[in-house]
Amino acid sequence: MRRSRPFRRLTAAERRVWDAYPSGAWVDLRSGDPGADDPAKGASWGRARTVRAEVIAALMLGANPPEPGQVAGLRLAGAHVPGNLDLSDAALTTKLHLLNCHLPGIVSLTDTTAKGVRFRGCDIYRLRAARCTIDGMLELDDCTIRAGLRLDNAHITGQLRLARTVLHPPDPDGGASESYLENARRPFTDAEKRERGWDQNQWALWAGGLTVDGGAFCRDLRAQGGLRMIGARFNSGLYLQRAVIENEGGHAVYADHLQASSIEFSGGFTAVGTVRLRGARVGGVLSFDKAVLSAPGSERCLHLSHMQVDELILRPTSMSGEVNLGYSRIGVLLDAAGSYPAAVRLNGFTVESLRGGMTLADRLSWLARDPEGYRPHPYEQLATWYRRIGHDQEARAVLLAKQRARRATLGVAGRTGGYVLDVAVGYGHRAWLAGVWFGLLLVAGTVVFTLYPPSQVGLDERRVFHAFPYTLDLLVPVSVFEQRAAWEPVGWTQWLANVLIASGWILATALIAGATRVLRPQAG
Numbered sequence: 144m145r146r147s148r149p150f151r152r153l154t155a156a157e158r159r160v161w162d163a164y165p166s167g168a169w170v171d172l173r174s175g176d177p178g179a180d181d182p183a184k185g186a187s188w189g190r191a192r193t194v195r196a197e198v199i200a201a202l203m204l205g206a207n208p209p210e211p212g213q214v215a216g217l218r219l220a221g222a223h224v225p226g227n228l229d230l231s232d233a234a235l236t237t238k239l240h241l242l243n244c245h246l247p248g249i250v251s252l253t254d255t256t257a258k259g260v261r262f263r264g265c266d267i268y269r270l271r272a273a274r275c276t277i278d279g280m281l282e283l284d285d286c287t288i289r290a291g292l293r294l295d296n297a298h299i300t301g302q303l304r305l306a307r308t309v310l311h312p313p314d315p316d317g318g319a320s321e322s323y324l325e326n327a328r329r330p331f332t333d334a335e336k337r338e339r340g341w342d343q344n345q346w347a348l349w350a351g352g353l354t355v356d357g358g359a360f361c362r363d364l365r366a367q368g369g370l371r372m373i374g375a376r377f378n379s380g381l382y383l384q385r386a387v388i389e390n391e392g393g394h395a396v397y398a399d400h401l402q403a404s405s406i407e408f409s410g411g412f413t414a415v416g417t418v419r420l421r422g423a424r425v426g427g428v429l430s431f432d433k434a435v436l437s438a439p440g441s442e443r444c445l446h447l448s449h450m451q452v453d454e455l456i457l458r459p460t461s462m463s464g465e466v467n468l469g470y471s472r473i474g475v476l477l478d479a480a481g482s483y484p485a486a487v488r489l490n491g492f493t494v495e496s497l498r499g500g501m502t503l504a505d506r507l508s509w510l511a512r513d514p515e516g517y518r519p520h521p522y523e524q525l526a527t528w529y530r531r532i533g534h535d536q537e538a539r540a541v542l543l544a545k546q547r548a549r550r551a552t553l554g555v556a557g558r559t560g561g562y563v564l565d566v567a568v569g570y571g572h573r574a575w576l577a578g579v580w581f582g583l584l585l586v587a588g589t590v591v592f593t594l595y596p597p598s599q600v601g602l603d604e605r606r607v608f609h610a611f612p613y614t615l616d617l618l619v620p621v622s623v624f625e626q627r628a629a630w631e632p633v634g635w636t637q638w639l640a641n642v643l644i645a646s647g648w649i650l651a652t653a654l655i656a657g658a659t660r661v662l663r664p665q666a667g
């Protein structure tokens with residue numbers, strides 16, 4: 144026998160819903176006029192389309208048991224649902240499906256266990272589902288949620304759907320004021336934010352610790368506030384193509400230690416505010432292909448430090464603000480010369496493979512953008528990669544650039560010595576320069592001493608002067624031909640002789656240092 148209704152009076156719409164619940168039949172209260180059926184206008188729909196939230200809650204909690212041989216469920220379209228729909232701490236055994244409904248109160252699924260919850264095209268003031276467990280799908284496609292969505296520590300075994308959903312942060316005043324509801328669809332100005340007492344981070348989505356097994360599909364999402372997903376797990380991926388997240392001066396996405404099989408911030412994804420994924424683990428692709436990233440009011444637009452990612456696609460349409468890739472481990476990095484802003488932090492960054500066609504000059508420009516100045520590790524990492532793929536010449540060029548960048552951090556003496564080594568042998572990475580300098584000095588000395596021969600030191604025996612071996616003996620640190628002691632330059636050629644002797648020692652020292660790897664020409 145069907146249980147009696149726990150309400151003294153039900154509207155005609157509520158009676159239809161009550162009677163349809165045991166068989167799971169749809170109740171459609173829509174008029175068929177798209178303009179009149181807009182859920183944002185639901186407050187004006189009147190008694191004929193009103194179903195109280197307490198009636199829905201009573202049905203979901205078992206007030207009207209299912210019919211034998213039928214699958215019960217609440218399926219309702221086009222209703223105005225006043226009041227708070229409180230299903231907290233409940234164990235729901237039937238599905239809840241609302242379509243194009245207006246819910247001006249709070250929907251609470253906190254600590255709830257449910258089979259599946261679907262709100263499609265609804266206008267909802269606030270939805271709280273912290274620590275809930277949904278054995279199926281949580282769908283909020285095409286909805287407008289005006290005062291924040293909470294999914295912290297929730298577990299969804301199916302899909303999470305937020306396609307084309309519009310999210311706004313909670314009203315800092317704590318209530319559903321008319322002015323707040325009227326303005327919730329448009330961005331707030333900085334003056335309005337200050338007047339309302341907002342801090343820099345207003346969260347439209349609060350989902351720390353969320354676990355989604357079946358994929359989170361958030362394409363075309365619009366959020367006037369940040370997405371906070373610290374420690375969240377998306378076992379089948381997170382997809383935010385064409386989503387627009389605005390939280391100027393704060394974080395558009397705050398997802399430290401997030402874990403996912405793949406993440407798509409791509410295809411026109413737009414973030415106004417910092418995207419932070421510090422310590423994230425992505426087993427597949429993390430893509431920023433054709434994204435638009437900016438962080439007005441904040442120095443950093445992309446914080447990707449300490450991550451582990453199989454493949455990072457960093458090819459945004461535009462990116463303004465600092466990028467931090469420090470101490471991250473990337474399998475494959477696909478980027479482009481125009482991908483990066485003026486400031487890029489790469490200290491501790493490691494990568495297995497670089498793709499994208501960036502030239503050596505582009506890569507060296509990339510390394511030189513650290514706002515804190517010279518860091519040795521990025522240069523060594525890039526040189527290691529070039530050498531691993533068989534491009535030894537490029538590896539030597541990177542290590543030469545490393546020494547030149549390091550030189551700028553030294554004192555006067557260090558910089559002076561660095562310039563000498565750079566000009567002489569390219570810090571050991573261009574040993575052939577020593578041969579060029581040696582040849583030039585040998586030719587110059589031979590010509591000068593042929594025109595201005597030195598005088599013989601001892602007159603007890605007759606000697607014949609030859610300028611070439613004499614110059615060669617001056618250039619070689621250890622006298623080989625015994626010409627240096629037998630002849631003494633005269634006049635200004637004494638200075639030339641001293642220059643040749645000093646140059647010989649400098650060239651020999653540089654070559655020995657390079658040969659013994661003091662300058663590490665092959666270091667990685």
